[in-house]
Amino acid sequence: MQELRTSLSKDTTTATSSTMSNSVDHPQLCQWLNAVAIHRDKQAFTCLFKFFASKIHRIAHNKFSNKSMANEVVQDTMSNVWRKAHLFNEAKGAPTTWVYTIMRNVSFDILRKMQANKEDNLSDDIWPLVEAQTTSDKVFGDHLAQHQLLGSIETLPENQQAVVKGFYFMEMSQEQLAKHLNLPLGTIKSRLRLALAKLKTKLGEHHD
Amino acid sequence: MIKHHPKFELLQSFVNGELAASLAAGIAIHSDMCTQCQQKIAQLTEQMAEASFEQAFLHNFIVDDDDDLSQVEALDFDQMIAGITESDEISEVKATVEKLVSFHGQHYALPRSLNNVELGKIAHMGKLSRARLQLDEGEIHSSLLHINPGGSVPEHTHKGFELTVLLAGSFSDEQGDYEAGDFIMLDGRHQHNPVSAQGCLCFTVANDALHFTKGINKLLNPIGGLIY
Numbered sequence: 001m002q003e004l005r006t007s008l009s010k011d012t013t014t015a016t017s018s019t020m021s022n023s024v025d026h027p028q029l030c031q032w033l034n035a036v037a038i039h040r041d042k043q044a045f046t047c048l049f050k051f052f053a054s055k056i057h058r059i060a061h062n063k064f065s066n067k068s069m070a071n072e073v074v075q076d077t078m079s080n081v082w083r084k085a086h087l088f089n090e091a092k093g094a095p096t097t098w099v100y101t102i103m104r105n106v107s108f109d110i111l112r113k114m115q116a117n118k119e120d121n122l123s124d125d126i127w128p129l130v131e132a133q134t135t136s137d138k139v140f141g142d143h144l145a146q147h148q149l150l151g152s153i154e155t156l157p158e159n160q161q162a163v164v165k166g167f168y169f170m171e172m173s174q175e176q177l178a179k180h181l182n183l184p185l186g187t188i189k190s191r192l193r194l195a196l197a198k199l200k201t202k203l204g205e206h207h208d
Numbered sequence: 209m210i211k212h213h214p215k216f217e218l219l220q221s222f223v224n225g226e227l228a229a230s231l232a233a234g235i236a237i238h239s240d241m242c243t244q245c246q247q248k249i250a251q252l253t254e255q256m257a258e259a260s261f262e263q264a265f266l267h268n269f270i271v272d273d274d275d276d277l278s279q280v281e282a283l284d285f286d287q288m289i290a291g292i293t294e295s296d297e298i299s300e301v302k303a304t305v306e307k308l309v310s311f312h313g314q315h316y317a318l319p320r321s322l323n324n325v326e327l328g329k330i331a332h333m334g335k336l337s338r339a340r341l342q343l344d345e346g347e348i349h350s351s352l353l354h355i356n357p358g359g360s361v362p363e364h365t366h367k368g369f370e371l372t373v374l375l376a377g378s379f380s381d382e383q384g385d386y387e388a389g390d391f392i393m394l395d396g397r398h399q400h401n402p403v404s405a406q407g408c409l410c411f412t413v414a415n416d417a418l419h420f421t422k423g424i425n426k427l428l429n430p431i432g433g434l435i436y
Contacts, residue, residue: 024262042293049289055261071284079292083299093254100257108225108232115228116344122229126236126321130301174313196315200305 029095030088037085049078056103063107076106087129101127152202153195160195163188210242210389218393219245223252230343230350230413234373234391236321237411241389311337311354316376316409327352335359350413355379355404363401368415370394377408 029051035044053074060073080102088098105123113119153164162181166172174192178185214222214235221227222235239245307318309327328340335356343350347368355361355377372392379386381400386392394400399421 040293040296042289045293046289049285052261053285053288059260074285075288075292078288080299082292083297086298087301093250094257096261097254097257100260101253103260104223104225104256108229111225112229116346118344120324122233122321122324123225125323126229126232128304128320196308200308 024096026094026096030090033081033085033088033090033095033098036082037088045082048081052081052099053078056099059103060107064110069110072110073103073107076110077103080106084129101129105129152199155202156195156198160191160198163191164195164199167192210238210244210387210391211384212386212390212392213242213245214238214391214393219248220252223249223256228343228345228348230341230345230348231371233319233321233325233350234371234411234413237319237373237375238389238391240320242391309339309352311352311409312356314354314407319375319411322411336361348413348415350411353410353412355402355408355410357407358405359407360401360403362420363399364420365399366394366396366414366416366419368395369413371413372402373411375409375411377404377406379404379408379410 029048032041032044032048035041036048056074056077057070060070061067064070064073077099081099084102088095105127108123108126109119109121112122153161156164163177166177166180167174172180174185174188177183178188181188218227218231218235222232225232227235235245239249304320304323306320307323308315309318310316311330322341326342328342330337330339336359337354337356339352341350341352352375353372370393372386372390372394374386374388374390374392376388378388379402381402383400
């Protein structure tokens with residue numbers, strides 16, 4: 001592990017020094033991405049393509065040792081750049097990092113298609129391009145989620161609220177709740193199911 | 209506090225997209241709960257991107273043989289650009305809808321990385337319940353494993369590896385206590401006997417059956433493959 005760390009930090013030094021020598025013009029790349037996002041600017045896209053395509057091709061060729069797959073990675077990565085440019089946010093990271101994650105996701109899905117014969121494109125779930133919520137408060141994620149959940153529960157019809165609260169916050173079993181609320185078990189089950197379906201759509205909306 | 213994290217090499221392969229989907233999902237689940245690893249991943253991604261796009265460029269000047277190749281490709285590339293920009297469609301981001309999974313009437317939010325993975329039927333074995341995740345990765349099996357309060361997995365070892373990411377609740381073994389978010393990677397050198405006093409839900413990945421090591425539990429060996 002120590003060895004790996006050392007070799008990585010060497011890489012980093014070289015990477016930094018190449019940045020220092022201004023080999024990559026990040027503001028220019030950002031400007032092209034924004035032009036694609038806002039104006040669907042084909043000229044700007046061609047510039048991005050010229051900058052990234054041969055590099056992506058070389059990396060993919062090393063990875064798959066196959067020219068047509070390398071072309072597929074270039075094609076899919078650059079299509080995503082064209083279609084998702086509006087999702088790029090320069091405040092969150094360098095344009096090269098953004099394109100790297102797209103290329104990595106595309107390669108992952110292709111590899112999975114080869115190895116597991118699955119076309120489920122899981123990469124966007126594993127490495128979401130858009131975060132569901134801010135990552136900086138993740139430590140308190142539970143409290144936030146709980147808070148949000150509570151708010152949503154308050155919007156449910158009262159008979160459903162009672163079941164949900166009893167079930168989740170007092171951790172009563174469905175049988176205990178049936179007894180406590182003097183209702184048939186089937187009613188408890190269907191109220192809980194209805195309430196959960198509503199909560200699901202409500203919480204889903206918040207993740208927009 | 210989360211005490212168990214993926215080791216550096218795993219994070220690196222994760223960032224490179226080289227891990228099997230099951231292991232990549234395991235790291236995604238852990239990093240969703242662990243700011244420390246989230247930061248490491250962000251840093252590694254940035255470094256990989258630099259190494260890919262900013263250094264690769266120097267090699268352009270060093271490797272001459274590539275010149276012919278890039279000229280041939282330049283033609284294809286023009287066609288590719290035209291093809292891509294033909295459509296003005298943009299990709300909308302789908303809102304992630306949280307999915308729930310329930311064991312014994314207890315509901316849990318499914319980790320986002322598993323949102324689109326098919327879940328098999330739940331099999332019950334005493335206080336253990338297991339649902340396979342249909343990732344179709346050959347010898348690598350991934351599951352959600354639920355332990356009811358007071359349940360345990362008899363002492364066992366593994367011929368391959370066994371990854372457990374604790375999603376909710378807690379459990380303990382000879383090495384200590386674990387809590388939600390812990391990323392526990394074991395191999396054949398480890399023997400353990402996880403016990404969950406309060407109950408828990410885990411995401412597990414293993415590439416071989418469990419091998420029970422003690423007394424009467426050895427009789428369980430034929431079902432070892434059922435649990436993880």
